Amino acid sequence: MADHDQELPPPSQFVPLDFSSIQTVPESHLWPDSNELSLAVELDERVSLPIIDLLDNGASELLGRACEEWGMFQLINHGVPKTLIDEAEEETRRLFTLPARQKMKALQSPSSITGYGMAGISKYHPKLMWHEGFTVLGSPVDDAKKLWPNDYKRFCDVMEEYQNQMKGLGERLIRLIFKFLHISDKEMVKMLTSTCDSGGKPYMALRLNSYPPCPDPSRVVGLAAHTDTSLLTIIHQVRSDGLQVFNDGAGWVPLSPMSGTLIVNVGDILHILSNGRFPSILHRVTIQENKEHRYSLGYFYDPPAGLYISPYCKPLSESPQIPLYRCVNVQEYFTIKASNKGKGLSAIKI
Numbered sequence: 472m473a474d475h476d477q478e479l480p481p482p483s484q485f486v487p488l489d490f491s492s493i494q495t496v497p498e499s500h501l502w503p504d505s506n507e508l509s510l511a512v513e514l515d516e517r518v519s520l521p522i523i524d525l526l527d528n529g530a531s532e533l534l535g536r537a538c539e540e541w542g543m544f545q546l547i548n549h550g551v552p553k554t555l556i557d558e559a560e561e562e563t564r565r566l567f568t569l570p571a572r573q574k575m576k577a578l579q580s581p582s583s584i585t586g587y588g589m590a591g592i593s594k595y596h597p598k599l600m601w602h603e604g605f606t607v608l609g610s611p612v613d614d615a616k617k618l619w620p621n622d623y624k625r626f627c628d629v630m631e632e633y634q635n636q637m638k639g640l641g642e643r644l645i646r647l648i649f650k651f652l653h654i655s656d657k658e659m660v661k662m663l664t665s666t667c668d669s670g671g672k673p674y675m676a677l678r679l680n681s682y683p684p685c686p687d688p689s690r691v692v693g694l695a696a697h698t699d700t701s702l703l704t705i706i707h708q709v710r711s712d713g714l715q716v717f718n719d720g721a722g723w724v725p726l727s728p729m730s731g732t733l734i735v736n737v738g739d740i741l742h743i744l745s746n747g748r749f750p751s752i753l754h755r756v757t758i759q760e761n762k763e764h765r766y767s768l769g770y771f772y773d774p775p776a777g778l779y780i781s782p783y784c785k786p787l788s789e790s791p792q793i794p795l796y797r798c799v800n801v802q803e804y805f806t807i808k809a810s811n812k813g814k815g816l817s818a819i820k821i
């Protein structure tokens with residue numbers, strides 16, 4: 472990993488490059504020869520994630536085992552229409568192929584995470600990533616109007632419907648996973664519905680990602696190593712290369728997702744709720760040599776910010792289990808993770 476004790480770039484530098492005009496990689500994006508760039512396995516030794524068929528009568532058990540063993544899996548027969556996924560992919564491509572000056576009109580403000588910008592984990596690293604993103608919360612109409620003053624409706628319609636489908640899928644997955652953990656529907660509703668003064672609904676964010684071709688891909692990082700803070704993250708990859716996970720025995724392992732599947736990974740919140748039984752897997756994105764522009768769409772499913780979460784230990788094993796993590800408010804956990812440079816779980820260990 473990069474040395475986090477180095478001076479971090481000032482916030483004004485957290486603006487994507489004009490990738491269309493780049494001939495050589497600037498110093499700000501050149502990563503040192505460190506663990507962040509190294510591979511412990513050869514690229515042809517790709518690993519295939521567990522494939523879960525949501526129409527399988529045993530889907531709950533299969534999902535639970537995949538969460539235990541991998542913290543990540545692939546979904547088929549998930550119910551999200553392929554036509555919608557294709558439309559969301561095309562709208563993502565339409566956005567990121569706009570001229571840089573046009574995309575900058577929707578640049579994220581200091582007080583908002585929506586719109587165009589760099590990944591939030593950029594602030595944890597001394598070098599920047601070969602990446603640009605666009606975050607949507609609910610309706611993207613305000614930002615879309617800045618990009619396409621007279622042609623924004625299709626983008627909004629597609630992204631809103633995509634979010635609706637992902638929300639439904641996320642709820643379905645959580646219900647099946649909680650069933651595996653012997654958490655009842657009543658307890659699940661209580662867990663995922665805030666009753667404190669801050670209130671609120673589950674927090675859902677859609678992140679569109681762009682990884683442009685790079686003149687020196689071996690010296691850059693698409694997304695640096697991180698865990699997601701969410702309960703679950705649902706990912707559609709337009710191309711199947713670049714995503715890697717960290718395995719204690721093998722190091723960084725390239726994945727080989729099957730075409731047409733959605734990838735789902737466990738986030739920190741589910742890691743805490745399962746008392747570490749479901750690992751929030753460390754993952755990253757590399758830039759490949761193929762000179763092709765890559766895109767992905769990540770949907771982050773989080774509980775309400777005002778909810779308090781703690782390990783659910785009662786029925787996880789026949790013998791009494793000791794909680795590994797203290798009870799923490801979701802919003803508090805976000806703050807703790809940010810103040811610990813992206814390493815939140817270790818900060819709340821008991």
